[in-house]
Amino acid sequence: MINETRRSRYLLYAALGVFALFALTPYFWVVRTSLLTNFAAINPETGYLPALDALTLTAYTDIWNQFDFVTFFQNSVIVSVSATLISLVFSIPGAYAFARLDFPGRKLLFYTAVFTIMFPWIVITIPVYEVFYVFGLINTLPGIIIALSIFVLPQTIWLLQGFFRQGIPENIEEAALIDGHTEIGAFLRIVLPLSAPAVGAAALFSFLTAWNNFLWVFVLTSDEDVRTATVAIHFILGSDVLREWNILMAAVVLLVAPPVVFYGLSQRYVGEGLGGA
Amino acid sequence: MARVEFDNITKVFEDTSGPIIAVEELSLDIPDGEFVVFVGPSGCGKSTTLRMLAGLESITDGELRLNGEPVNNVSPRDRDIAMVFQSYALYPHKTVRGNMGYGLSLSTDLNDEEVDRRVVEAAEMMGIEDLLDKKPGSLSGGQQQRVATGRAIVREPAVFLFDEPLSNLDAQLRKHMRTELSRIHSELGITTIYVTHDQEEAMTMADRIVILNDGQLQQVGSPKEVYYRPANTFVADFIGSPSMNFFDVDLEVASDGTGTLVGNGFTYSVSDSLVDLVGGEGEYILSVRPENLNVDPSAPDERSFEATVDVVEVIGSDNFIYLDVAGKECRLRAPSEVEPEEGDVITVSFDEADLHLFDRNTEEALIHGHERAESSPKMIESEA
Ligand SMILES: Nc1ncnc2c1ncn2[C@@H]1O[C@H](COP(=O)(O)OP(=O)(O)OP(=O)(O)O)[C@@H](O)[C@H]1O
Ligand SMILES: [Mg+2]
Numbered sequence: 161m162i163n164e165t166r167r168s169r170y171l172l173y174a175a176l177g178v179f180a181l182f183a184l185t186p187y188f189w190v191v192r193t194s195l196l197t198n199f200a201a202i203n204p205e206t207g208y209l210p211a212l213d214a215l216t217l218t219a220y221t222d223i224w225n226q227f228d229f230v231t232f233f234q235n236s237v238i239v240s241v242s243a244t245l246i247s248l249v250f251s252i253p254g255a256y257a258f259a260r261l262d263f264p265g266r267k268l269l270f271y272t273a274v275f276t277i278m279f280p281w282i283v284i285t286i287p288v289y290e291v292f293y294v295f296g297l298i299n300t301l302p303g304i305i306i307a308l309s310i311f312v313l314p315q316t317i318w319l320l321q322g323f324f325r326q327g328i329p330e331n332i333e334e335a336a337l338i339d340g341h342t343e344i345g346a347f348l349r350i351v352l353p354l355s356a357p358a359v360g361a362a363a364l365f366s367f368l369t370a371w372n373n374f375l376w377v378f379v380l381t382s383d384e385d386v387r388t389a390t391v392a393i394h395f396i397l398g399s400d401v402l403r404e405w406n407i408l409m410a411a412v413v414l415l416v417a418p419p420v421v422f423y424g425l426s427q428r429y430v431g432e433g434l435g436g437a
Numbered sequence: 438m439a440r441v442e443f444d445n446i447t448k449v450f451e452d453t454s455g456p457i458i459a460v461e462e463l464s465l466d467i468p469d470g471e472f473v474v475f476v477g478p479s480g481c482g483k484s485t486t487l488r489m490l491a492g493l494e495s496i497t498d499g500e501l502r503l504n505g506e507p508v509n510n511v512s513p514r515d516r517d518i519a520m521v522f523q524s525y526a527l528y529p530h531k532t533v534r535g536n537m538g539y540g541l542s543l544s545t546d547l548n549d550e551e552v553d554r555r556v557v558e559a560a561e562m563m564g565i566e567d568l569l570d571k572k573p574g575s576l577s578g579g580q581q582q583r584v585a586t587g588r589a590i591v592r593e594p595a596v597f598l599f600d601e602p603l604s605n606l607d608a609q610l611r612k613h614m615r616t617e618l619s620r621i622h623s624e625l626g627i628t629t630i631y632v633t634h635d636q637e638e639a640m641t642m643a644d645r646i647v648i649l650n651d652g653q654l655q656q657v658g659s660p661k662e663v664y665y666r667p668a669n670t671f672v673a674d675f676i677g678s679p680s681m682n683f684f685d686v687d688l689e690v691a692s693d694g695t696g697t698l699v700g701n702g703f704t705y706s707v708s709d710s711l712v713d714l715v716g717g718e719g720e721y722i723l724s725v726r727p728e729n730l731n732v733d734p735s736a737p738d739e740r741s742f743e744a745t746v747d748v749v750e751v752i753g754s755d756n757f758i759y760l761d762v763a764g765k766e767c768r769l770r771a772p773s774e775v776e777p778e779e780g781d782v783i784t785v786s787f788d789e790a791d792l793h794l795f796d797r798n799t800e801e802a803l804i805h806g807h808e809r810a811e812s813s814p815k816m817i818e819s820e821a
Contacts, residue, residue, distance in 0.1 A: 331526035334493050337513040338520050340543030353530055 702763025
C-alpha cells in the first residue's frame with residue numbers, strides 16, 4: 161500500500177519534471193542566447209550550458225544603443241498602465257452592476273461583453289482605423305490607450321463580476337445599508353475594500369493583455385515615437401538584425417521583464433483573488 | 438421604541454416566468470416593545486416581509502408605518518432598525534469591535550470613546566468581550582452569531598429584525614441562544630420581529646406568532662392561541678409536533694337530536710351543545726392533537742376507535758405511536774409507560790374538549806373543543 165502510493169508519487173514527480181523541462185526549455189534558451197556574443201549564438205559548438213566566460217551583456221548594450229528602447233518601453237508602460245486604470249474605472253462599477261443589479265437587457269449586454277473577448281478583432285481593424293482617423297487618434301498615445309482600454313474591458317468585467325457574484329459575502333451590502341451607508345457608500349467603503357484581491361487580479365490581466373497587445377498598436381501607429389516595445393520587437397525582427405539572435409533574444413527578455421515584475425508586485429493580491437480567499 | 442404597522446402590504450416580484458406574489462395584502466399592527474415571530478414554510482414570504490420593513494425590498498402596494506409615519510420610501514439608514522441576517526453578514530475585514538461600532542459611528546455623532554463604551558457594553562451583554570479584537574473569520578459559528586446580534590443591539594434601534602438567526606447553529610446552541618435572545622428582549626424592551634421556519638422556536642420566544650403561508654396571513658395570536666385555537670387546518674397542521682391528526686367526518690344527527698361524527702374507520706358521538714354550535718349536519722374535518730389522544734381500553738365504544746400500531750418511537754419522556762386507522766396515519770403521543778407492540782390493535786379515545794372541527798370546504802375553524810367553543814372562532818379574529 162505504502163509502496164504503491166510512493167511509486168505513484170515518483171511517477172508524478174517524473175511526469176512533472178518532464179513537463180517542466182518541456183515548458184521551461186524555451187525560456188532557458190531565450191535567456192541563454194541573449195547572454196551570448198553574436199558569434200557564439202550561431203556557433204553550433206556552443207553547448208547547451210555555455211561556459212561562464214562566454215557569457216556577456218553585449219547584446220543588451222547593443223540593443224539599447226541601436227534602437228530607441230527607452231521610448232518603446234516608456235510608451236509600453238504609459239499605454240499599459242493607463243489602459244489598466246481606465247478599464248478598471250469602468251469595469252468595477254460595470255461588473256458590480258452585472259453581478260448585483262437586475263436591469264432590463266442585463267443578460268444581453270453581459271453576453272455581448274463576453275462575446276467580444278472571443279471576437280476575431282482582426283476583421284474590424286479597417287473600420288476601427290477609420291473611426292480613429294476621424295477623431296485624429298492615429299499615431300497618438302491617447303489613441304492607443306483608448307483602443308487598449310476598450311480591448312481589455314470585457315475580460316476585466318468578466319473577471320470582476322464573477323468575484324462580485326461569489327466572493328462577496330451574502331447580504332454584506334445590505335448590512336452596510338442598515339448600518340447607515342448609502343448604496344454608493346456601501347459599495348465604496350465595504351464592497352470595494354473586500355474586492356482588493358479581485359481588482360488586483362483584474363489589474364494584472366489588463367496590464368499583461370495591454371502590454372502584449374500587438375494588433376491595435378500595429379494598426380493604429382506608424383511613427384516610431386509612439387511604438388510600444390511589443391511592436392518594436394516585430395520591426396527589429398524584420399530589420400537586418402534578423403541573424404543577430406542574441407540581440408533578438410535580449411529584446412525578448414527585456415519585453416518580458418516588466419510583466420514579470422508587475423506580476424511579482426501584485427501576486428500577493430492575485431493569489432488571494434483567484435483562490436477566492 | 439416603535440410601533441410597526443403593515444397596512445395591506447403586497448409584494449410582487451417580476452420574474453422572467455411571470456409575477457410572483459410573495460406577500461399578499463398583509464395587515465398587522467405590532468405595538469411598541471412586542472416580540473413577534475413570523476413563522477411559516479419555506480417560500481411563504483417571511484424574509485420578504487422582513488426585508489420590506491428593513492427597506493431592502495420595495496413595497497408593491499400598501500402602506501408601512503413606523504410610529505405612525507409612512508416609511509414606504511424611506512431608505513434603510515433612516516429607519517432606525519437593526520437586522521441580524523441568517524448568514525450574519527459580518528464585515529470580514531473589520532474586527533469584532535469594528536463590526537459592532539461601525540453602525541454607531543456612521544449613524545450617530547457619538548465620539549469614538551462613547552462608541553467604544555457602548556460596544557464594550559453590548560459585548561459584555563453577549564459574552565464576547567474577549568473576542569473584540571478578532572476578525573470574524575477566526576470565530577466559530579456561535580461566536581459569529583453573537584457578534585451579529587451584538588452589532589444589532591449596540592445600536593439600540595427602534596426595531597430589531599432577525600431573519601432565521603439561529604438556523605446555522607447546532608441544536609443545543611440554538612436552544613441556548615433562544616433563551617438569550619428572549620432575555621435581551623426583556624432587558625431592552627425593543628420591538629422585535631423574528632423570522633423562523635421552526636414552530637418550536639416561534640412557540641417558545643414569541644409574544645405573538647404570525648403564521649404565513651403562500652404570502653397570506655393565516656393567523657396572528659399568542660402561542661397558546663395558535664396552539665389551542667388554530668384558525669384553519671394549515672395553522673393546526675403547522676403548529677405542534679408531531680403535527681395534528683385530521684379526519685374527514687360527517688356529522689349525522691339522529692331523530693332524538695344526538696350527534697355522531699362518522700369518519701372512515703370510526704364513529705364518535707358528540708354532545709348536544711356541540712351539535713348546536715356547529716349548526717347541524719354537514720361535512721367537516723375533525724382534528725385532534727397527538728398529545729390529546731389516549732390509549733384507553735375501557736373507553737366507551739361510541740367515544741373511541743380501534744387502531745393498529747405501526748411504529749412506536751421512543752423519545753424518552755414520551756412515546757410517539759404511529760397508528761393506522763382504516764388506512765390513514767394517525768399520531769399519538771403517550772406517556773413512556775404506554776408501549777404497545779407493533780401490530781397490536783388498541784383502543785384510542787379523546788376528550789370532546791380537545792377536538793377541533795374545520796369546515797371541509799374552506800378549511801376554516803368552526804369549533805375548538807367544547808369548553809372553548811363559545812367564543813373561539815371569533816376570538817381568533819379579534820385578538821389582535
Ligand atoms: N428577488 C426575488 N426575485 C423573485 N422572487 C423572489 C425574490 N425573493 C423572493 N422571491 C420569492 O418570493 C417568495 C417568498 O420568498 P421569501 O424569501 O420571503 O420566503 P421565506 O418565507 O423567507 O422562505 P425561507 O424560509 O426559505 O427563507 C418565494 O416564492 C420566492 O421565490
Ligand atoms: Mg427567508
